[in-house]
Amino acid sequence: MKKICLTIVGLYLGLLTAFSQTTQKDTSTYKNRKLKLEEVNLVSSYYQQDGDHAAVTGGTGSQHLTNLSGSIDVKLSKRDNKNRKHSFIFDIGVDHYTSASTDKINPATISSASRNDTRIYPSLSWSVENENKGTTFGAGASYSREVDYFAHGASVNFAAKTKDRSGEFSINAQVYLDKVKLIRPIELRDGNPIPGDGDNNGYAPRNSYSTSLSYAQIINQRLQVMFLMDLVYQKGYLGLPFHRVYLTDNSVHIEHLPDRRFKMPLGFRANYFLGDKFIIRSFYRYYQDDWGLKAHTFDLETAIKLTPFFSVTPFYRFYTQQAIDYFAPYEAHTVADTYFTSNYDLSRFDSHFLGAGIKFTPPKGILGNPHFNMIEVRYGHYNRTNDLSSNVVSMNLRFK
Amino acid sequence: MKQKRSPRSFCALLLMAGCLFIGNSCKTVKEYQKSKLNDAEMSLSSRKVEKPELNFQSYREGASGANTGKLGGGCGCN
Numbered sequence: 001m002k003k004i005c006l007t008i009v010g011l012y013l014g015l016l017t018a019f020s021q022t023t024q025k026d027t028s029t030y031k032n033r034k035l036k037l038e039e040v041n042l043v044s045s046y047y048q049q050d051g052d053h054a055a056v057t058g059g060t061g062s063q064h065l066t067n068l069s070g071s072i073d074v075k076l077s078k079r080d081n082k083n084r085k086h087s088f089i090f091d092i093g094v095d096h097y098t099s100a101s102t103d104k105i106n107p108a109t110i111s112s113a114s115r116n117d118t119r120i121y122p123s124l125s126w127s128v129e130n131e132n133k134g135t136t137f138g139a140g141a142s143y144s145r146e147v148d149y150f151a152h153g154a155s156v157n158f159a160a161k162t163k164d165r166s167g168e169f170s171i172n173a174q175v176y177l178d179k180v181k182l183i184r185p186i187e188l189r190d191g192n193p194i195p196g197d198g199d200n201n202g203y204a205p206r207n208s209y210s211t212s213l214s215y216a217q218i219i220n221q222r223l224q225v226m227f228l229m230d231l232v233y234q235k236g237y238l239g240l241p242f243h244r245v246y247l248t249d250n251s252v253h254i255e256h257l258p259d260r261r262f263k264m265p266l267g268f269r270a271n272y273f274l275g276d277k278f279i280i281r282s283f284y285r286y287y288q289d290d291w292g293l294k295a296h297t298f299d300l301e302t303a304i305k306l307t308p309f310f311s312v313t314p315f316y317r318f319y320t321q322q323a324i325d326y327f328a329p330y331e332a333h334t335v336a337d338t339y340f341t342s343n344y345d346l347s348r349f350d351s352h353f354l355g356a357g358i359k360f361t362p363p364k365g366i367l368g369n370p371h372f373n374m375i376e377v378r379y380g381h382y383n384r385t386n387d388l389s390s391n392v393v394s395m396n397l398r399f400k
Numbered sequence: 401m402k403q404k405r406s407p408r409s410f411c412a413l414l415l416m417a418g419c420l421f422i423g424n425s426c427k428t429v430k431e432y433q434k435s436k437l438n439d440a441e442m443s444l445s446s447r448k449v450e451k452p453e454l455n456f457q458s459y460r461e462g463a464s465g466a467n468t469g470k471l472g473g474g475c476g477c478n
Contacts, residue, residue: 043448043449218434219426219427221437224444228466230466263464273436273437279439279441283467285466285467289462295461319463321462321463357449378449378450390456
Protein backbone atom coordinates (compact mmCIF):
# COMPACT_ATOMS: atom_id res chain seq x y z
CA MET A 1 0.00 0.00 0.00
CA LYS A 2 2.77 2.37 1.07
CA LYS A 3 4.70 1.35 -2.06
CA ILE A 4 1.74 2.28 -4.30
CA CYS A 5 1.35 5.71 -2.66
CA LEU A 6 5.09 6.38 -2.99
CA THR A 7 5.03 5.24 -6.63
CA ILE A 8 2.15 7.64 -7.44
CA VAL A 9 3.87 10.56 -5.66
CA GLY A 10 7.11 9.67 -7.48
CA LEU A 11 5.34 9.72 -10.84
CA TYR A 12 3.79 13.15 -10.12
CA LEU A 13 7.17 14.62 -9.12
CA GLY A 14 8.89 12.99 -12.09
CA LEU A 15 6.41 14.54 -14.49
CA LEU A 16 6.74 17.97 -12.91
CA THR A 17 10.51 17.76 -13.40
CA ALA A 18 10.19 16.42 -16.95
CA PHE A 19 7.97 19.30 -17.99
CA SER A 20 9.89 22.00 -16.15
CA GLN A 21 12.25 22.61 -19.10
CA THR A 22 10.89 24.72 -21.93
CA THR A 23 11.71 24.00 -25.56
CA GLN A 24 12.50 26.65 -28.12
CA LYS A 25 9.84 27.38 -30.73
CA ASP A 26 10.50 26.04 -34.21
CA THR A 27 10.28 28.97 -36.60
CA SER A 28 11.41 27.20 -39.75
CA THR A 29 9.00 25.97 -42.45
CA TYR A 30 10.17 22.40 -41.95
CA LYS A 31 7.27 20.13 -40.92
CA ASN A 32 8.27 18.18 -37.86
CA ARG A 33 7.32 14.53 -38.35
CA LYS A 34 9.03 13.31 -35.19
CA LEU A 35 7.11 11.62 -32.44
CA LYS A 36 5.98 14.25 -29.98
CA LEU A 37 4.47 14.09 -26.52
CA GLU A 38 0.90 15.44 -26.68
CA GLU A 39 -0.33 14.99 -23.15
CA VAL A 40 0.02 12.99 -19.98
CA ASN A 41 -2.90 12.31 -17.67
CA LEU A 42 -2.73 11.12 -14.10
CA VAL A 43 -5.98 9.87 -12.65
CA SER A 44 -6.25 8.74 -9.06
CA SER A 45 -9.27 7.88 -6.94
CA TYR A 46 -10.38 6.58 -3.58
CA TYR A 47 -13.58 4.54 -3.28
CA GLN A 48 -15.22 3.30 -0.09
CA GLN A 49 -18.48 1.35 0.27
CA ASP A 50 -20.64 -0.15 3.03
CA GLY A 51 -23.58 -2.50 2.83
CA ASP A 52 -25.20 -5.58 4.43
CA HIS A 53 -25.75 -8.00 1.55
CA ALA A 54 -22.39 -9.55 0.63
CA ALA A 55 -22.64 -12.22 -2.07
CA VAL A 56 -19.72 -14.15 -0.49
CA THR A 57 -21.88 -14.86 2.56
CA GLY A 58 -25.06 -15.62 0.61
CA GLY A 59 -26.67 -12.18 0.58
CA THR A 60 -26.02 -11.33 4.23
CA GLY A 61 -23.00 -9.74 5.92
CA SER A 62 -20.70 -6.75 5.51
CA GLN A 63 -19.91 -5.34 2.08
CA HIS A 64 -17.30 -2.92 3.44
CA LEU A 65 -14.71 -2.29 0.73
CA THR A 66 -12.07 0.32 -0.02
CA ASN A 67 -10.23 0.82 -3.29
CA LEU A 68 -7.31 3.12 -4.00
CA SER A 69 -6.43 3.48 -7.65
CA GLY A 70 -3.91 5.36 -9.74
CA SER A 71 -3.37 5.41 -13.49
CA ILE A 72 -1.17 7.23 -15.93
CA ASP A 73 -1.69 7.58 -19.67
CA VAL A 74 0.79 9.02 -22.11
CA LYS A 75 -0.34 10.21 -25.55
CA LEU A 76 2.24 10.57 -28.33
CA SER A 77 1.62 11.59 -31.92
CA LYS A 78 3.41 12.03 -35.22
CA ARG A 79 2.58 12.87 -38.85
CA ASP A 80 3.50 10.50 -41.65
CA ASN A 81 4.58 11.55 -45.15
CA LYS A 82 0.90 11.59 -46.27
CA ASN A 83 0.24 14.06 -43.43
CA ARG A 84 -1.93 11.58 -41.55
CA LYS A 85 -1.82 11.85 -37.80
CA HIS A 86 -0.76 8.76 -35.85
CA SER A 87 -1.56 8.69 -32.14
CA PHE A 88 -0.20 6.23 -29.59
CA ILE A 89 -1.60 5.95 -26.08
CA PHE A 90 0.06 3.93 -23.36
CA ASP A 91 -1.97 3.54 -20.20
CA ILE A 92 -1.18 1.70 -16.97
CA GLY A 93 -3.35 1.51 -13.89
CA VAL A 94 -3.04 -0.03 -10.44
CA ASP A 95 -5.91 -0.70 -8.00
CA HIS A 96 -5.38 -1.75 -4.41
CA TYR A 97 -8.46 -2.88 -2.51
CA THR A 98 -9.46 -4.33 0.82
CA SER A 99 -12.71 -6.29 1.10
CA ALA A 100 -14.43 -7.47 4.28
CA SER A 101 -16.65 -9.96 2.42
CA THR A 102 -13.85 -11.61 0.46
CA ASP A 103 -12.20 -12.36 3.78
CA LYS A 104 -15.13 -14.69 4.46
CA ILE A 105 -14.11 -17.16 1.74
CA ASN A 106 -12.18 -18.85 4.51
CA PRO A 107 -13.04 -17.14 7.81
CA ALA A 108 -10.68 -19.48 9.71
CA THR A 109 -7.59 -17.85 8.21
CA ILE A 110 -6.33 -14.47 9.33
CA SER A 111 -6.28 -13.28 5.75
CA SER A 112 -7.79 -15.18 2.82
CA ALA A 113 -6.77 -15.15 -0.84
CA SER A 114 -8.04 -11.73 -1.80
CA ARG A 115 -8.61 -9.95 1.53
CA ASN A 116 -6.15 -7.42 0.12
CA ASP A 117 -5.45 -7.50 -3.56
CA THR A 118 -3.77 -5.42 -6.21
CA ARG A 119 -4.91 -5.26 -9.82
CA ILE A 120 -2.58 -4.10 -12.58
CA TYR A 121 -3.98 -3.21 -15.99
CA PRO A 122 -1.73 -1.86 -18.79
CA SER A 123 -3.07 -1.07 -22.26
CA LEU A 124 -1.70 0.21 -25.54
CA SER A 125 -3.62 1.77 -28.43
CA TRP A 126 -2.81 3.25 -31.81
CA SER A 127 -4.91 5.25 -34.24
CA VAL A 128 -4.35 6.96 -37.58
CA GLU A 129 -6.46 9.95 -38.60
CA ASN A 130 -6.82 11.18 -42.15
CA GLU A 131 -8.06 14.74 -41.71
CA ASN A 132 -8.70 15.23 -45.44
CA LYS A 133 -10.99 12.20 -45.69
CA GLY A 134 -12.37 12.57 -42.16
CA THR A 135 -11.62 8.96 -41.24
CA THR A 136 -9.87 7.36 -38.27
CA PHE A 137 -8.74 3.77 -37.90
CA GLY A 138 -7.33 2.31 -34.70
CA ALA A 139 -6.44 -0.82 -32.73
CA GLY A 140 -5.57 -1.60 -29.15
CA ALA A 141 -4.56 -4.32 -26.70
CA SER A 142 -5.01 -4.60 -22.95
CA TYR A 143 -4.15 -6.88 -20.03
CA SER A 144 -5.45 -7.09 -16.49
CA ARG A 145 -4.22 -9.23 -13.62
CA GLU A 146 -5.36 -9.78 -10.06
CA VAL A 147 -5.03 -12.72 -7.71
CA ASP A 148 -8.06 -14.64 -9.01
CA TYR A 149 -8.68 -13.07 -12.42
CA PHE A 150 -6.74 -12.58 -15.67
CA ALA A 151 -8.01 -10.67 -18.71
CA HIS A 152 -6.56 -10.21 -22.21
CA GLY A 153 -8.30 -7.72 -24.49
CA ALA A 154 -7.99 -6.55 -28.09
CA SER A 155 -9.96 -4.03 -30.12
CA VAL A 156 -10.22 -2.44 -33.56
CA ASN A 157 -12.18 0.70 -34.40
CA PHE A 158 -13.13 2.82 -37.38
CA ALA A 159 -14.77 6.26 -37.57
CA ALA A 160 -15.88 8.35 -40.55
CA LYS A 161 -17.20 11.89 -40.65
CA THR A 162 -20.03 13.00 -42.95
CA LYS A 163 -19.21 15.19 -45.99
CA ASP A 164 -20.14 18.42 -44.22
CA ARG A 165 -18.20 17.29 -41.08
CA SER A 166 -21.27 17.68 -38.87
CA GLY A 167 -21.79 13.99 -38.18
CA GLU A 168 -19.54 11.06 -37.32
CA PHE A 169 -20.26 7.34 -37.40
CA SER A 170 -17.99 4.99 -35.47
CA ILE A 171 -17.72 1.26 -34.90
CA ASN A 172 -15.58 -0.49 -32.32
CA ALA A 173 -15.14 -4.26 -31.96
CA GLN A 174 -13.66 -5.67 -28.76
CA VAL A 175 -12.78 -9.12 -27.50
CA TYR A 176 -11.80 -10.05 -23.94
CA LEU A 177 -10.45 -13.51 -23.16
CA ASP A 178 -10.58 -13.86 -19.38
CA LYS A 179 -9.77 -16.57 -16.86
CA VAL A 180 -11.39 -16.96 -13.45
CA LYS A 181 -9.43 -18.77 -10.73
CA LEU A 182 -11.88 -21.10 -9.01
CA ILE A 183 -11.41 -20.26 -5.34
CA ARG A 184 -14.29 -21.82 -3.44
CA PRO A 185 -15.65 -21.14 0.04
CA ILE A 186 -13.75 -23.27 2.57
CA GLU A 187 -16.68 -25.60 3.38
CA LEU A 188 -17.27 -26.40 -0.32
CA ARG A 189 -13.75 -27.55 -1.24
CA ASP A 190 -14.81 -31.15 -1.86
CA GLY A 191 -12.67 -31.79 -4.95
CA ASN A 192 -15.63 -32.09 -7.35
CA PRO A 193 -15.33 -29.93 -10.48
CA ILE A 194 -17.34 -26.72 -10.56
CA PRO A 195 -19.59 -26.42 -13.67
CA GLY A 196 -17.37 -24.71 -16.28
CA ASP A 197 -14.22 -26.38 -14.92
CA GLY A 198 -14.59 -29.67 -16.75
CA ASP A 199 -10.82 -30.33 -16.67
CA ASN A 200 -10.71 -29.57 -12.94
CA ASN A 201 -7.57 -27.45 -13.51
CA GLY A 202 -8.69 -24.69 -11.18
CA TYR A 203 -9.47 -22.11 -13.87
CA ALA A 204 -12.52 -21.42 -16.02
CA PRO A 205 -12.71 -19.24 -19.14
CA ARG A 206 -14.94 -16.17 -19.53
CA ASN A 207 -14.94 -14.59 -22.97
CA SER A 208 -16.67 -11.34 -24.00
CA TYR A 209 -17.25 -10.23 -27.58
CA SER A 210 -18.71 -6.81 -28.22
CA THR A 211 -19.49 -4.33 -30.96
CA SER A 212 -20.14 -0.66 -30.19
CA LEU A 213 -21.85 1.56 -32.75
CA SER A 214 -22.27 5.28 -32.34
CA TYR A 215 -23.41 8.25 -34.39
CA ALA A 216 -22.63 11.82 -33.28
CA GLN A 217 -24.34 14.80 -34.88
CA ILE A 218 -23.94 18.57 -34.56
CA ILE A 219 -27.44 20.07 -34.49
CA ASN A 220 -26.46 23.75 -34.35
CA GLN A 221 -23.74 26.01 -32.91
CA ARG A 222 -24.74 25.09 -29.33
CA LEU A 223 -26.12 21.55 -29.44
CA GLN A 224 -24.65 18.18 -30.31
CA VAL A 225 -26.08 14.70 -29.76
CA MET A 226 -24.93 11.12 -29.93
CA PHE A 227 -26.70 7.75 -30.31
CA LEU A 228 -24.91 4.67 -28.96
CA MET A 229 -25.60 0.97 -29.17
CA ASP A 230 -23.56 -1.96 -27.87
CA LEU A 231 -24.06 -5.64 -28.62
CA VAL A 232 -22.26 -7.83 -26.07
CA TYR A 233 -22.08 -11.60 -25.99
CA GLN A 234 -20.45 -13.38 -23.05
CA LYS A 235 -19.63 -17.05 -22.87
CA GLY A 236 -18.01 -19.19 -20.19
CA TYR A 237 -18.08 -19.15 -16.40
CA LEU A 238 -20.18 -16.06 -15.62
CA GLY A 239 -20.70 -16.56 -11.88
CA LEU A 240 -18.10 -16.40 -9.14
CA PRO A 241 -16.96 -19.56 -7.35
CA PHE A 242 -16.80 -17.99 -3.88
CA HIS A 243 -20.35 -16.60 -3.92
CA ARG A 244 -22.44 -18.71 -1.54
CA VAL A 245 -26.16 -19.39 -1.95
CA TYR A 246 -28.22 -20.73 0.97
CA LEU A 247 -31.32 -22.69 -0.03
CA THR A 248 -34.62 -22.98 1.88
CA ASP A 249 -33.39 -26.27 3.39
CA ASN A 250 -30.39 -24.35 4.86
CA SER A 251 -27.89 -26.19 2.60
CA VAL A 252 -25.09 -24.08 1.09
CA HIS A 253 -24.06 -24.11 -2.59
CA ILE A 254 -21.85 -22.19 -5.01
CA GLU A 255 -23.64 -19.56 -7.13
CA HIS A 256 -24.69 -21.09 -10.44
CA LEU A 257 -25.57 -18.96 -13.48
CA PRO A 258 -26.05 -19.69 -17.22
CA ASP A 259 -22.85 -19.90 -19.28
CA ARG A 260 -24.06 -17.39 -21.91
CA ARG A 261 -25.34 -13.85 -21.69
CA PHE A 262 -26.38 -11.42 -24.40
CA LYS A 263 -26.55 -7.72 -23.45
CA MET A 264 -27.90 -4.78 -25.42
CA PRO A 265 -27.53 -1.24 -24.04
CA LEU A 266 -28.86 1.71 -26.07
CA GLY A 267 -27.69 5.20 -25.14
CA PHE A 268 -28.37 8.80 -26.05
CA ARG A 269 -26.27 11.86 -25.14
CA ALA A 270 -27.07 15.53 -25.68
CA ASN A 271 -24.79 18.45 -24.75
CA TYR A 272 -26.03 22.02 -24.88
CA PHE A 273 -24.11 25.30 -24.35
CA LEU A 274 -26.56 27.65 -22.63
CA GLY A 275 -25.58 31.35 -22.72
CA ASP A 276 -21.87 31.87 -22.09
CA LYS A 277 -21.45 30.14 -18.74
CA PHE A 278 -23.52 26.94 -18.63
CA ILE A 279 -22.97 23.62 -20.36
CA ILE A 280 -25.71 21.05 -19.84
CA ARG A 281 -24.69 17.44 -20.37
CA SER A 282 -27.37 14.74 -20.40
CA PHE A 283 -27.31 10.98 -20.87
CA TYR A 284 -30.01 8.31 -21.04
CA ARG A 285 -29.49 4.56 -21.39
CA TYR A 286 -31.90 1.66 -21.78
CA TYR A 287 -30.40 -1.75 -21.07
CA GLN A 288 -31.75 -5.26 -21.57
CA ASP A 289 -30.20 -8.73 -21.43
CA ASP A 290 -31.37 -12.31 -21.78
CA TRP A 291 -31.06 -13.00 -18.03
CA GLY A 292 -34.17 -10.84 -17.56
CA LEU A 293 -32.40 -7.67 -16.41
CA LYS A 294 -33.85 -4.38 -17.66
CA ALA A 295 -32.50 -1.02 -16.55
CA HIS A 296 -32.82 2.71 -17.16
CA THR A 297 -30.10 5.31 -16.46
CA PHE A 298 -30.60 9.09 -16.44
CA ASP A 299 -27.60 11.37 -15.94
CA LEU A 300 -27.59 15.15 -15.86
CA GLU A 301 -24.69 17.50 -15.13
CA THR A 302 -24.14 21.21 -15.58
CA ALA A 303 -20.71 22.76 -15.96
CA ILE A 304 -20.84 26.33 -14.65
CA LYS A 305 -17.96 28.46 -15.92
CA LEU A 306 -17.36 30.88 -13.05
CA THR A 307 -14.38 32.28 -14.98
CA PRO A 308 -12.97 31.16 -18.38
CA PHE A 309 -10.43 29.06 -16.41
CA PHE A 310 -12.47 27.75 -13.48
CA SER A 311 -15.66 25.70 -13.57
CA VAL A 312 -17.89 23.89 -11.08
CA THR A 313 -19.90 20.85 -12.18
CA PRO A 314 -22.77 19.56 -10.02
CA PHE A 315 -24.22 16.26 -11.25
CA TYR A 316 -27.02 13.79 -10.51
CA ARG A 317 -27.53 10.26 -11.84
CA PHE A 318 -30.58 8.05 -11.36
CA TYR A 319 -30.50 4.34 -12.11
CA THR A 320 -33.17 1.67 -11.81
CA GLN A 321 -33.01 -2.04 -12.59
CA GLN A 322 -35.19 -5.15 -12.35
CA ALA A 323 -33.74 -8.33 -10.87
CA ILE A 324 -32.38 -11.07 -13.11
CA ASP A 325 -34.54 -14.21 -13.34
CA TYR A 326 -32.12 -16.18 -11.15
CA PHE A 327 -31.87 -13.92 -8.09
CA ALA A 328 -33.37 -14.68 -4.69
CA PRO A 329 -32.26 -13.51 -1.23
CA TYR A 330 -30.78 -15.59 1.62
CA GLU A 331 -32.53 -18.98 2.06
CA ALA A 332 -35.14 -18.25 -0.62
CA HIS A 333 -33.91 -20.47 -3.46
CA THR A 334 -35.17 -24.07 -3.58
CA VAL A 335 -33.47 -27.29 -4.71
CA ALA A 336 -35.70 -27.21 -7.81
CA ASP A 337 -33.94 -24.07 -9.14
CA THR A 338 -31.50 -24.74 -11.99
CA TYR A 339 -29.72 -21.40 -11.66
CA PHE A 340 -29.36 -19.40 -8.45
CA THR A 341 -27.55 -16.41 -7.00
CA SER A 342 -27.93 -14.13 -3.97
CA ASN A 343 -25.74 -11.38 -5.43
CA TYR A 344 -27.57 -8.13 -4.68
CA ASP A 345 -25.81 -6.36 -7.61
CA LEU A 346 -28.25 -8.37 -9.74
CA SER A 347 -31.35 -7.75 -7.59
CA ARG A 348 -34.12 -5.19 -8.07
CA PHE A 349 -33.05 -1.71 -6.86
CA ASP A 350 -32.86 2.00 -7.62
CA SER A 351 -29.73 4.08 -7.09
CA HIS A 352 -28.95 7.76 -6.77
CA PHE A 353 -25.51 9.26 -7.41
CA LEU A 354 -25.03 12.89 -6.51
CA GLY A 355 -21.94 15.09 -6.36
CA ALA A 356 -19.86 17.87 -7.86
CA GLY A 357 -16.56 18.52 -9.54
CA ILE A 358 -14.22 21.47 -9.93
CA LYS A 359 -11.89 22.10 -12.84
CA PHE A 360 -9.04 24.59 -12.96
CA THR A 361 -7.17 25.42 -16.21
CA PRO A 362 -5.11 28.60 -15.56
CA PRO A 363 -3.53 30.10 -18.71
CA LYS A 364 -0.07 30.23 -17.11
CA GLY A 365 -0.30 26.70 -15.76
CA ILE A 366 -0.69 25.34 -12.27
CA LEU A 367 2.09 26.23 -9.78
CA GLY A 368 3.56 28.45 -12.52
CA ASN A 369 4.39 25.42 -14.68
CA PRO A 370 2.93 26.06 -18.20
CA HIS A 371 2.97 22.31 -18.97
CA PHE A 372 0.86 21.43 -15.91
CA ASN A 373 -2.30 22.86 -17.44
CA MET A 374 -5.33 21.22 -15.81
CA ILE A 375 -6.51 19.85 -12.49
CA GLU A 376 -9.98 18.39 -12.01
CA VAL A 377 -11.35 16.98 -8.75
CA ARG A 378 -14.72 15.25 -8.38
CA TYR A 379 -16.65 13.81 -5.45
CA GLY A 380 -19.81 11.69 -5.55
CA HIS A 381 -22.05 9.95 -3.02
CA TYR A 382 -23.84 6.81 -4.19
CA ASN A 383 -26.88 5.32 -2.52
CA ARG A 384 -28.67 2.11 -3.45
CA THR A 385 -32.18 1.26 -2.17
CA ASN A 386 -30.99 -2.17 -0.98
CA ASP A 387 -28.76 -0.79 1.78
CA LEU A 388 -25.52 -0.09 -0.07
CA SER A 389 -23.87 3.32 -0.01
CA SER A 390 -20.50 4.52 -1.18
CA ASN A 391 -18.31 7.58 -1.67
CA VAL A 392 -15.82 8.19 -4.43
CA VAL A 393 -13.33 11.00 -4.89
CA SER A 394 -11.25 11.22 -8.06
CA MET A 395 -8.66 13.58 -9.48
CA ASN A 396 -7.23 14.15 -12.94
CA LEU A 397 -3.97 16.04 -13.47
CA ARG A 398 -3.09 16.86 -17.08
CA PHE A 399 0.34 17.81 -18.44
CA LYS A 400 0.71 19.12 -21.99
CA MET B 401 -58.84 -4.19 -24.16
CA LYS B 402 -56.00 -1.78 -23.55
CA GLN B 403 -52.63 -3.13 -24.69
CA LYS B 404 -49.55 -2.51 -22.55
CA ARG B 405 -46.69 -0.86 -24.49
CA SER B 406 -43.42 -2.84 -24.21
CA PRO B 407 -40.10 -1.07 -23.41
CA ARG B 408 -38.84 -2.15 -26.85
CA SER B 409 -41.61 -0.29 -28.69
CA PHE B 410 -41.08 2.70 -26.39
CA CYS B 411 -37.37 2.76 -27.38
CA ALA B 412 -38.26 2.46 -31.10
CA LEU B 413 -40.64 5.40 -30.75
CA LEU B 414 -37.97 7.41 -28.93
CA LEU B 415 -35.43 6.62 -31.65
CA MET B 416 -37.85 7.62 -34.42
CA ALA B 417 -38.71 10.85 -32.62
CA GLY B 418 -34.98 11.55 -32.20
CA CYS B 419 -34.27 10.94 -35.92
CA LEU B 420 -37.16 13.21 -36.93
CA PHE B 421 -35.93 15.92 -34.55
CA ILE B 422 -32.38 15.68 -35.89
CA GLY B 423 -33.48 15.52 -39.51
CA ASN B 424 -35.52 18.68 -39.17
CA SER B 425 -33.25 20.80 -37.03
CA CYS B 426 -29.67 20.10 -38.25
CA LYS B 427 -27.78 23.08 -39.59
CA THR B 428 -24.40 23.02 -41.26
CA VAL B 429 -22.04 24.65 -38.79
CA LYS B 430 -18.85 26.08 -40.29
CA GLU B 431 -15.49 25.60 -38.56
CA TYR B 432 -15.32 29.22 -37.38
CA GLN B 433 -18.77 28.81 -35.78
CA LYS B 434 -17.67 25.87 -33.63
CA SER B 435 -16.10 27.80 -30.74
CA LYS B 436 -18.78 26.62 -28.29
CA LEU B 437 -18.93 23.07 -29.68
CA ASN B 438 -15.14 22.75 -29.40
CA ASP B 439 -15.14 23.63 -25.69
CA ALA B 440 -13.61 20.72 -23.73
CA GLU B 441 -16.73 20.51 -21.54
CA MET B 442 -18.89 19.85 -24.65
CA SER B 443 -17.14 16.55 -25.42
CA LEU B 444 -19.60 13.70 -26.04
CA SER B 445 -17.28 11.06 -24.59
CA SER B 446 -16.73 10.37 -20.89
CA ARG B 447 -13.99 12.43 -19.27
CA LYS B 448 -10.94 10.82 -17.68
CA VAL B 449 -11.93 11.92 -14.18
CA GLU B 450 -15.19 9.95 -14.58
CA LYS B 451 -13.34 6.68 -15.25
CA PRO B 452 -13.28 5.50 -11.59
CA GLU B 453 -17.03 6.21 -11.29
CA LEU B 454 -17.91 4.27 -14.45
CA ASN B 455 -15.71 1.47 -13.17
CA PHE B 456 -17.49 1.01 -9.81
CA GLN B 457 -20.95 1.48 -11.38
CA SER B 458 -20.27 -1.31 -13.88
CA TYR B 459 -19.45 -3.61 -10.92
CA ARG B 460 -22.23 -2.54 -8.53
CA GLU B 461 -25.02 -2.52 -11.13
CA GLY B 462 -26.29 -5.18 -13.50
CA ALA B 463 -26.33 -2.91 -16.55
CA SER B 464 -23.29 -1.48 -18.31
CA GLY B 465 -22.18 -0.18 -21.69
CA ALA B 466 -23.34 2.45 -24.21
CA ASN B 467 -21.13 5.03 -22.53
CA THR B 468 -17.99 4.69 -24.66
CA GLY B 469 -16.34 2.69 -21.90
CA LYS B 470 -14.90 -0.81 -21.80
CA LEU B 471 -17.27 -3.75 -22.09
CA GLY B 472 -15.37 -6.60 -20.48
CA GLY B 473 -12.21 -7.60 -18.67
CA GLY B 474 -11.67 -7.13 -14.94
CA CYS B 475 -13.43 -9.17 -12.35
CA GLY B 476 -15.43 -6.89 -10.06
CA CYS B 477 -15.33 -9.82 -7.68
CA ASN B 478 -15.87 -7.86 -4.48
